[in-house]
Amino acid sequence: MSVPAVDPVLSATGIERSYALPRARPWGPRDVVTALQAVDLRVGAGERVGLVGTSGSGKSTLLRCLLGLESPDRGTVTFAGRPVRPGPTASLRWYRRLVQYVPQDPAGSLDPRATVRDLVAVPLRHLQVPGDHDATVATALRRVGLDPELAGRRPGELSGGQAQRVALARALAPGPALLLADEPVSGLDLPVRDQVVEVLAELSARQGLGLLLVSHDLAVVARLCDRTVVLGDGRVLEDRPTADLLASPDHPRTRELLAAVPTLPV
Numbered sequence: 001m002s003v004p005a006v007d008p009v010l011s012a013t014g015i016e017r018s019y020a021l022p023r024a025r026p027w028g029p030r031d032v033v034t035a036l037q038a039v040d041l042r043v044g045a046g047e048r049v050g051l052v053g054t055s056g057s058g059k060s061t062l063l064r065c066l067l068g069l070e071s072p073d074r075g076t077v078t079f080a081g082r083p084v085r086p087g088p089t090a091s092l093r094w095y096r097r098l099v100q101y102v103p104q105d106p107a108g109s110l111d112p113r114a115t116v117r118d119l120v121a122v123p124l125r126h127l128q129v130p131g132d133h134d135a136t137v138a139t140a141l142r143r144v145g146l147d148p149e150l151a152g153r154r155p156g157e158l159s160g161g162q163a164q165r166v167a168l169a170r171a172l173a174p175g176p177a178l179l180l181a182d183e184p185v186s187g188l189d190l191p192v193r194d195q196v197v198e199v200l201a202e203l204s205a206r207q208g209l210g211l212l213l214v215s216h217d218l219a220v221v222a223r224l225c226d227r228t229v230v231l232g233d234g235r236v237l238e239d240r241p242t243a244d245l246l247a248s249p250d251h252p253r254t255r256e257l258l259a260a261v262p263t264l265p266v
């Protein structure tokens, strides 16, 4: 589960993406929504980058392009210099091992009938990760601060915080260099939210794991991310060290986002 020997830089260059909306009338014109315009984004090895913006600013669209789930109309995504674009499962297996996705409400995505051991081992099988999967599962559980003895339990027999950690262990098990996390703590109770944030902080700061964190919660971004990219109307409005951004936001949209957060831990 060591970080692989590649230069794990995720790079998006000149990303554009538009969607044609359904016609309002059968022969009428089709409206087009431009979700992303000339977006550049880079996440270096072990870097922790926040991606913030108001609703509809393009965060999820960008994430889908970065994950190779959707093709941009223009521009390229590369990881460690190799192109990332949608294709058959086998063609992106290398990428899925190196870059793992953490969904919103990760624990909610766990199959309640499966044991923790199976839940964490499934991606290892799908991605054809070599080695002793039981040992890899135990290591992944330890990395998120869980006792490997929990491997026989099912999600319903875990606390909320433990279940979230299992979901993170599942993302870590294939040995990724980078996590792409989409609002991973939104909707969680405050104590569970804080636990998950601390596990992510520990993983990225002490174990060298890169993180791209999509969030509308600037307090979480401030805790976790060294650099923050602000999206607005599908464009990058700011891309700066988080501390600078919070201390002196350049763009009115950033100031609006900041005004929406009651207290920031900086």
Ligand SMILES: Nc1ncnc2c1ncn2[C@@H]1O[C@H](COP(=O)(O)OP(=O)(O)OP(=O)(O)O)[C@@H](O)[C@H]1O
Pocket: 019, 020, 021, 033, 034, 035, 053, 054, 055, 056, 057, 058, 059, 060, 061, 062
């Ligand atoms: N499949 C689609 N078809 C049509 N329009 C879409 C589609 N996906 C996204 N859009 C539009 O693209 C723009 C960006 O949407 P996106 O979901 O990427 O924003 P977001 O920042 O993730 O928003 P939120 O924080 O609400 O999730 C919005 O105007 C949205 O309506």
